[in-house]
Each structure stands twice: as structure tokens, then as C-alpha cells.
Amino acid sequence: MTFVPTPLRDIAKVVRSKNAGPFEITLDIIFKSKEDYEAVKRSGVITRELVSELYNVPTQAIITFGFFDLVNAVKITLPRPRPQGGIGETDMHAAQQHVPLQEIRVPWPAP
């Protein structure tokens, strides 16, 4: 089987971001199946270090990072760059901060 780097947007069922209270942003990657979830988990591509780089947050400031088997999901919670809805806000509900995760490429069986 040939594997090609495939973006998560073509693999996952849900890739989303949302405020979790006024001071945190939370990111969910939910997979279509246990098999897909396990394959991405095994790939070792999604790490704290990668999240730190994509979101410019030191690894020690990451509030939640984990693979959660029960829900076939990766959950990441980060501090917001500024309190929600204050001066300079660009995304009140933090609803459009997921795009860097969509673009993560995982080795995946060629279609």
C-alpha cells in the first residue's frame, strides 16, 4: 500500500475551534472511525510540540492536550491571545482558529 501525506481536513469528521470561557480556546479533531483515529494516533504526527509551533504557544502553557479513545478525538485547549471580546478581538467565538489543524498532513493510504 502506498502512503501519501494527506491533510486532516480530508481524514477527520470534525476539525473545529471554539472559545471555552472568555480566556481559553479549545480545538477538537473528531474522527469518522476508531480505525482512522488509531491510525492518526499511531502516526505520531500530532504532538504538543506541533501544537506549540502552529499556535505560537509554549508547550508548558497548553492547558489540555490528549488523544481521547472513548470519543475517537484529539482535544487541545490553549490560552487565548487576549480575553474574549476585548479591544483588538478578531474572532469572538474563536470559531475560525482551527485551520492550521486542518492542514496537518498525516501519512495515509493513497486513494
Next chain:
Amino acid sequence: MVASNDEIRILTPSGMLGYGFPLDHFRLGLAQKPHAITIDSGSTDSGPQKLGLGEMTCSREAYMKDLEVLLEAQREAGIPLLISSAGGDGTNLHVDAFRNMIAEISRKRGWRFKLAKIYADIDKKHVVRELQAGRVEPLGPVPPLDPREVEAATVIVAQMGAEPFLKALAAEDVDVVVSGRAYDPAPTAAMAIRAGFDPALAWHMGKIMECGALCAEPVGRNVIGYLRHDHFEIEPLNPAERCTTASVAAHTLYEKTHPFLLAGPGGTLDLSNCTYEQVTDRRVRVSGSRFDPGTRYTVKLEGARTAGWRSIFIAGARDPIFIGQIDSTLDRVIAGAREYFSEVPQSSYRIIPHIYGKNGVMGDLEPVKTPAHELCIIVEVAAATQALATAICGKVRTSLMHSPYPGRIATAGNIASPFTPLEIPLGQACEFNVYHLMTVDDPTTLFPVRYEEIS
């Protein structure tokens, strides 16, 4: 109606009072003979201006529409209607606003209700005393609370747990409860705990139902929960929607810090050992929820302050020569505006460009570095007064319009202005400045209950 010994049924028509909900599905829920209707009205999601300026999440007209339907259902079914976090922020002001709306509807329709109001504003002096006693701590990535921020906050509320609802429902024949700021699942949890069911299952079912049928596929509004002694079941009321084990299990991810550990007033709900079973093709059974009361009872404090006045302008840019130099041009224009207003202290105002088509949504985190063929430029100015914010905004706009830049051949103007007024006053800006946990000795003393006969 009193819950039978082995089941309590709760109907939640929507995740947010004032957003409306399909009445036919609501009636399907009422036909299941629920023991209570619960609906949340609260959220900090749409920003600090509610707490900061006393605004409500939805319009009065929207609340009146939903309230009239709910009050009518309450009367017909003879079951309690519990409404939490009145107006969005759950301040005393908005509990009273909801009371007045209920009174107006009652007058119009000739109805009578026994209303319980639970208030959640917290005296600032009390917060400062508790802060000095070491009983107030930051919640998450928030600075420690400064007494000056307590003073600066327009109002401070605390999120109540289930206990104040239990207290309010202890009086006889309460028809309607309107509460100030509450943990969203609290009304549902209180009804179930009051009927003698497991608090862990009660909180978990409340946690799912407070969002309406967001746990369904596709997501919807009306949802009903059936809580029994060792499990609960959840089903959307729109026949076109389904709860699946995946959709219900995954719902607890939504806008939560952690997928399995959900902290609230009085303890932490632990969902790590839950079991989800498909009972019918639209209904899911949940068991195995646990609740850890912890060593002390804490409530979350919320507050916001005003932070000056804002004005913006909105402009388009299409010229590729200009777009290629947008950052350096804006830097120069903003520096020029600051020099022009040299009599205004530099730190007393802010000028923040938002450049859509470049990095307007993600800012420095934007991975794509090449701008689009056209840009929308919004410049946000925050200053001590509206007039000053608008004046600075105007200076930045006119300078950006006419500023020369290297290679310029479009010498008549640099930006395309779609709207008048060219500078748009936005009113007062607000910022969340209190988001802390406070330890309490008693879960009810901060939340006074008042009864009233509405007729």
C-alpha cells in the same frame, strides 16, 4: 407532577432562551409528560459587553415570544418551568427584566404564577474581603484578581449550583423559577437531585441538555431526558434528528476545556468511565458518570469593565502595488497619526488594523503569508472618549487614503470606502476582568431567593 420513584423526565426546548424553537417538537416533548421544563439563557460567548454595559443576549421581543410559549406550557402541564442566567449575564437587573416580561405576559393573558427569583449579583466588598482572606483564585489562564479590578467591574455575578434551585423549589407550588447567573446544567440537575436521583447522572444529563439537541445528528433544539437510578436516556424531539452513541459522547467535547473532567460549582463531573448504548435508532443510554465533590465548594465569579470608546473605519484595497506594501504603509500612517495627536498620552489610546485577505482572522498565527488580490482593511481605534476615537480614526483613514508609497501610480486615492459614516462610532468597549473561583462555606447564602405572586 412529582417524579415517580424510578424515572424523572425533563424537557429542554432549546439551548438558549430567545433563539426560538420548533413548537411541534416541543409539543411532542410535552406529550411525554415531563416533570419539568428547563431552559438556559446564559452565556459569556458573545462577549463582555453584557456584563459591562447591562445588555441582554437577545432582544426583548425574542424573549417575550419564547416566554409566552413556555408559560402556557407550564400552566397546561402543571410542571415547574426553570429559567437560568436571565438575559445572558444573569445579573439582578436581568432577573428583574425577566420578571417584568413574565408579569406583562400574565397580565395580557390573565394568568397567575408563583414565581421564585434567585439573584446572583455579588457585593464587591464581599469579593474583596474573600480575596484578602485568600479564598479567591484565578480560573485558568487569568491573572490573580486585583482589588482595583473588582472596583472597576460594572457588576460581579457568581455561577450558582443546584442548591439555590433546591432551596427555591422547597416552597410550595412554585410554578416558575427565574435565576441569575447559574452553571448551565443546574436547573436540570436540581430537579433530578430533588427527586432523589444520583447527582452524577443528574449533572451529566444536565450538561448535555443545557445545549438543547446539540447532542443530536443533525443538531437541533428540543430534547428530552429520562433519568433513572443507574442511567439516563436522551432523545431529540425532532423525528428527523438522532442521538447516537458517537454524537452524545462527543458532545461533551464541545466548548469545554477537557473532554471528561467538567468542573462546576460544588465539584467535578468525571465522564471517563461512561458507557454509551444505542437504545433505539434515535435514543442513547448513558451510565457510569461520576461526581467528585472535592474538598471545598467553589463558585465562579464573572465580571467585566468598560475599556474606553471605539470607532472603526472599513476600507477596501485592490491595487496590487498598494497591497504589496500594506504593512509598511499602515505603520507609517499610524505613526503619523500618533504624531499628529501628540498632545494625547500615547498609552491612552490604541490603533489596531485588521487586514482581511491577509491575516484578519488569525493575526500572527496565519500560516498563509501571501495576501489575496483584494483586502478589507478595518482600523479599530479605542480611546478615552467617542469623539477622540472617531477623530483618531478619521486621521488614520484620510492619511491611508492619500499616503504616497513607493511605486504609486494610482495618485487619486489608495482605498475604496463602502459606507458612510466613513468613521463608525461603536460605543463603549468592554473587557472581561473577573473570571475567578471563590470558595464558599454555604452554596446558597450568596444567592437570595425571593417569591412573588404574579397575576
